[in-house]
Amino acid sequence: MTLNRKLWLGIGVLAILSPLGLILPEYFKAGAAWGEWSPDEIQRMAGYLPSGLARLSAFWQAPAADYSWAGWPEKGLLYAGGAYILSAVAGIVLTAGIVFIIGRLLVRKTEKTGTH
Amino acid sequence: MHIPDGYLSPAACGVFGLAMVPVWATASRVVKKTLKVRQVPFLAVGAAFSFVIMMFNLPIPGGTTGHATGGVLIAILLGPWAACIAVTVALVIQALLFGDGGITAIGANCFNMAFVLPFTGFYIYKLVGAGSAAGSLRQVIAAGIGAYAGLCAAAACAGIEFGLQPLLFHTANGQALYCPYGLNIAVPVMAGEHLLIFGWFEAVVTALVVKYLIHTQSGLWIEGHTGGSA
Numbered sequence: 001m002t003l004n005r006k007l008w009l010g011i012g013v014l015a016i017l018s019p020l021g022l023i024l025p026e027y028f029k030a031g032a033a034w035g036e037w038s039p040d041e042i043q044r045m046a047g048y049l050p051s052g053l054a055r056l057s058a059f060w061q062a063p064a065a066d067y068s069w070a071g072w073p074e075k076g077l078l079y080a081g082g083a084y085i086l087s088a089v090a091g092i093v094l095t096a097g098i099v100f101i102i103g104r105l106l107v108r109k110t111e112k113t114g115t116h
Numbered sequence: 117m118h119i120p121d122g123y124l125s126p127a128a129c130g131v132f133g134l135a136m137v138p139v140w141a142t143a144s145r146v147v148k149k150t151l152k153v154r155q156v157p158f159l160a161v162g163a164a165f166s167f168v169i170m171m172f173n174l175p176i177p178g179g180t181t182g183h184a185t186g187g188v189l190i191a192i193l194l195g196p197w198a199a200c201i202a203v204t205v206a207l208v209i210q211a212l213l214f215g216d217g218g219i220t221a222i223g224a225n226c227f228n229m230a231f232v233l234p235f236t237g238f239y240i241y242k243l244v245g246a247g248s249a250a251g252s253l254r255q256v257i258a259a260g261i262g263a264y265a266g267l268c269a270a271a272a273c274a275g276i277e278f279g280l281q282p283l284l285f286h287t288a289n290g291q292a293l294y295c296p297y298g299l300n301i302a303v304p305v306m307a308g309e310h311l312l313i314f315g316w317f318e319a320v321v322t323a324l325v326v327k328y329l330i331h332t333q334s335g336l337w338i339e340g341h342t343g344g345s346a
Contacts, residue, residue: 003332007161014168021172021183030175033182034305035278035295036120042296050122052285052293057122062215067171087214088171092164094213095206099163102201103156106148 015088019081022067064090117182117274117306118210118217119224123295124277125285126220132277133223139200139231146197155194162190163202167209170216174317182314185229185270188237188263189322193329199234224277228270237266237322251330256323263322264315268307271314275299275306 001009025031032041039057043049063069067087072079124132151159166186173181190199204226210216217225241262248254279299282292295302 004157004161007158011161011164011168014165014172018168018171021174025173025175025181028175028177030173030177030179030181032180033117033173034180034309035123035274035297035302036118039122046292046296048291048296050292050294050296051287052125053122053295055122056126056218056220056294057120059121060211060215060219062211062213064213065215067214067216084171088168091167091171091206091209091214095167095209096160096164098209099202099205100156100160102205103147103151103159104153106144107151107153107156 011092015085015092018088019084022080022084023077067091117185117225117228117271118207119221119228119274119277120215121218121220123218123281124221124224125281125294127285128277128281128294129220129223131223132221132227136223136226136231139227140204143197143200143204146195147201150195151198159190159194159198159202162186162194162199163206166190166203167206169321170206170210174314176309176313180309182271182309184263184314184318184321185233185267186321187229187233187270188241188259188266188318189325191234191238191266192241192259192262192322192326196234196238199238200230203230203234224274228273228277232273233266233270235266236269237262240265255330256327259326260319260323264319267318268310268315271310272303272307275303278302278306 032038037045039049039054042053064083064087068080068083072083169186170183173183175181185203187199187203190202194202207217207225207230208222211219211222211225239262241258244261245255245258248258276299278295278297279302281295282298285293287293297305
């Protein structure tokens with residue numbers, strides 16, 4: 001097996017294991033990362049909702065916010081985990097694809113200038 | 117460490133967005149010069165690794181969560197400028213599609229995780245590993261220490277960015293307009309939780325992958341990657 005294939009196998013294993021990043025925080029009753037609370041949580045913690053934060057927090061509605069989508073987390077752990085894995089696969093493919101294209105565009109130009 | 121929309125003022129977002137423009141330009145220029153065609157697929161795998169490892173949220177029981185980034189690993193393997201591009205793309209996808217990190221905060225998040233993190237980690241790795249033989253235990257440990265330092269430095273930066281907001285942007289009666297927690301809380305918490313917990317995870321992950329890859333000769337490594345032969 002080529003190294004590249006081994007590495008991609010590793011990425012695949014990580015994608016399948018990724019729901020651990022969802023289950024472990026839930027099991028250990030850990031909340032959001034520090035500084036990544038929802039406006040409701042801030043209101044509760046700080047006693048008020050900063051007005052600029054309230055205005056900007058809805059700046060962008062991500063299509064798969066929190067690596068999930070409407071309805072699935074409520075259907076139980078299997079669906080929540082499934083959405084997480086599908087999000088991981090989509091993110092991996094997009095990220096790797098875009099970096100590959102950027103890399104090829106950048107590096108191809110170098111060869112034109114005749115370094116080889 | 118993905119700062120969401122609304123925690124940083126538009127002015128702060130603008131400053132970090134502008135600061136990243138020359139960084140991205142330099143990254144493109146350096147990568148164009150130093151990266152080889154056969155290394156491009158490895159940079160893509162590195163970016164994928166960074167994306168997925170950031171989904172592994174580690175809990176502090178009853179408290180918050182954090183994660184590794186893989187940014188120092190990419191920097192050690194393919195250079196910090198290449199790591200900057202790979203992590204930037206991962207962060208943009210996370211913000212756009214998954215709402216992990218704000219769109220307005222993308223400059224700040226890239227400054228922390230795609231610039232401060234890989235560069236701090238890379239140079240600490242070079243410093244600690246200087247003179248070590250390729251594949252030596254010291255090189256592997258240097259990779260771990262670099263990863264730990266890189267993540268903690270990025271977390272401290274995020275803490276400073278959070279903490280400056282209430283100081284600079286508040287109403288006449290002192291209510292914060294954006295992040296409500298000042299430097300006295302944000303910096304110790306962000307730096308502390310990464311120094312105590314999450315930094316170790318980044319260190320172990322980075323050291324293990326470096327140990328596994330250190331003997332491969334598939335053009336994965338940038339030239340002069342070993343501390344001593346550079």
